[in-house]
Amino acid sequence: MKFHILTLFPEMVLQGLMSSITGRAVREQKIEVEAIDIRDYTKEKHRKVDDYPYGGGAGMLIQAQPVYDAYQSVSEKLSPSHTRRVIYVTPQGSPFSQQMAEEFSAYDDLIFLCGHYEGIDERVLEEVVTDHVSIGDYVMTGGELAAMVMVDVIARLVPGVLHNQESARTESFQGPLLEYPQYSRPEIWHGKAVPEVLLSGDAGRVRAWRLEESVKRTRERRPDLYAQYQELVECRERMKKQKRLHADMLGLLERGCGQRPCRCGERILLYGRDGKTMFYTSMGAERESEFWENLPEETLAGVRRVFLHQQASVEPFQKRTGMRLIGRYRNWIYTKKEKLPVRGLYRQDAETEDGFLIRELANGQYGAYVQETLAGRAGIDEEGGLWTECFWTDLPEGEKVPVEKALWTFLSNLALEQGFTPYARLSAENAVSQNRLEELGFYGSKTELYCMEF
Numbered sequence: 001m002k003f004h005i006l007t008l009f010p011e012m013v014l015q016g017l018m019s020s021i022t023g024r025a026v027r028e029q030k031i032e033v034e035a036i037d038i039r040d041y042t043k044e045k046h047r048k049v050d051d052y053p054y055g056g057g058a059g060m061l062i063q064a065q066p067v068y069d070a071y072q073s074v075s076e077k078l079s080p081s082h083t084r085r086v087i088y089v090t091p092q093g094s095p096f097s098q099q100m101a102e103e104f105s106a107y108d109d110l111i112f113l114c115g116h117y118e119g120i121d122e123r124v125l126e127e128v129v130t131d132h133v134s135i136g137d138y139v140m141t142g143g144e145l146a147a148m149v150m151v152d153v154i155a156r157l158v159p160g161v162l163h164n165q166e167s168a169r170t171e172s173f174q175g176p177l178l179e180y181p182q183y184s185r186p187e188i189w190h191g192k193a194v195p196e197v198l199l200s201g202d203a204g205r206v207r208a209w210r211l212e213e214s215v216k217r218t219r220e221r222r223p224d225l226y227a228q229y230q231e232l233v234e235c236r237e238r239m240k241k242q243k244r245l246h247a248d249m250l251g252l253l254e255r256g257c258g259q260r261p262c263r264c265g266e267r268i269l270l271y272g273r274d275g276k277t278m279f280y281t282s283m284g285a286e287r288e289s290e291f292w293e294n295l296p297e298e299t300l301a302g303v304r305r306v307f308l309h310q311q312a313s314v315e316p317f318q319k320r321t322g323m324r325l326i327g328r329y330r331n332w333i334y335t336k337k338e339k340l341p342v343r344g345l346y347r348q349d350a351e352t353e354d355g356f357l358i359r360e361l362a363n364g365q366y367g368a369y370v371q372e373t374l375a376g377r378a379g380i381d382e383e384g385g386l387w388t389e390c391f392w393t394d395l396p397e398g399e400k401v402p403v404e405k406a407l408w409t410f411l412s413n414l415a416l417e418q419g420f421t422p423y424a425r426l427s428a429e430n431a432v433s434q435n436r437l438e439e440l441g442f443y444g445s446k447t448e449l450y451c452m453e454f
Contacts, residue, residue, distance in 0.1 A: 089143030114143030
């Protein structure tokens with residue numbers, strides 16, 4: 001990802017961003033940061049970029065021409081295939097949030113425009129800006145500090161910037177709850193001991209304690225976020241009445257990835273981490289055509305993929321959005337708390353000989369090896385769903401089943417170790433993998449899900 005910052009003070013921006021985590025990420029070529037001096041593009045011989053506003057008023061205004069030319073200098077260098085956003089940093093913009101950062105992190109290039117004085121000529125803003133964003137309801141001297149804040153937040157979400165990428169997924173404002181209290185050595189400091197549960201080694205107890213503390217802290221410090229959490233809890237309880245069908249939506253909530261819940265009676269809309277995937281269930285509600293016809297446009301803004309949990313929703317949704325049906329799926333869920341037996345299936349120790357060797361690959365994936373040949377890979381996606389892929393065509397037919405079974409077993413046990421309920425979303429036509437999960441004790445949804453895309 002590349003960050004391009006149009007500013008009157010490039011040294012200020014670079015000095016701030018070239019230290020700590022963002023500076024390390026630049027040096028490791030995980031991200032790129034450049035500051036473009038707007039003064040370099042003025043036609044005024046004294047490098048003047050401001051003038052008095054028409055109609056009078058206090059202060060000066062940055063002119064359109066140097067801003068536009070500075071923007072063009074960046075735009076001309078960008079690949080036509082790259083996605084981009086142009087963000088004007090202004091107190092009049094939409095409030096910056098973690099969800100907005102998630103959305104911005106999916107783009108190849110982000111261009112930040114930093115205002116000064118009384119702002120920037122409106123005409124160039126209309127010409128180039130895609131987003132007006134504010135970091136708070138107050139006025140700063142210029143947009144540089146606000147732009148640096150946003151770059152820092154967004155950069156942390158770029159793969160590889162944080163050496164422990166899980167940190168980006170579990171910190172404050174990931175989901176509606178604030179982060180739980182954290183403790184380090186020594187165990188007792190100033191007479192205060194680390195909570196016993198954190199020393200127990202019991203992942204389930206630790207996770208339950210952290211959730212309880214997050215709820216408590218959110219209720220006390222951010223009642224607005226606590227209200228959102230309560231809405232999520234209510235949605236979850238409703239969907240648990242049909243646990244198999246809603247395994248994907250419940251998995252989102254369990255992992256804290258579900259965003260912007262919207263409940264309309266028996267209907268629930270839930271969005272994935274990036275805001276581009278939406279999940280919908282009606283749970284017995286009627287008049288689907290009327291619902292979709294009257295749904296506010298902003299509810300569908302930015303959505304590119306939708307999972308509908310009832311067939312009755314497909315036709316009216318397609319009529320409203322123009323999306324087409326690309327696949328039918330079934331959810332499969334493992335409801336037991338005990339881990340699956342692994343004997344004869346897989347091992348993680350190369351010194352032993354008991355099943356396939358499982359090794360961690362890049363990007364949070366895992367591979368199953370036959371000797372030194374990769375026979376299959378698997379992982380847990382950001383929504384919490386398990387997936388596997390067996391692709392070694394030379395593998396004897398009799399060994400294909402054990403490879404897939406080993407991978408499903410490994411992922412299920414990994415999810416349980418992390419304190420989550422294992423589930424997978426499989427194509428309704430994938431009878432082989434469905435049979436495999438059934439053998440392992442998974443239960444499939446009786447009805448299908450319908451995936452819609454543009």
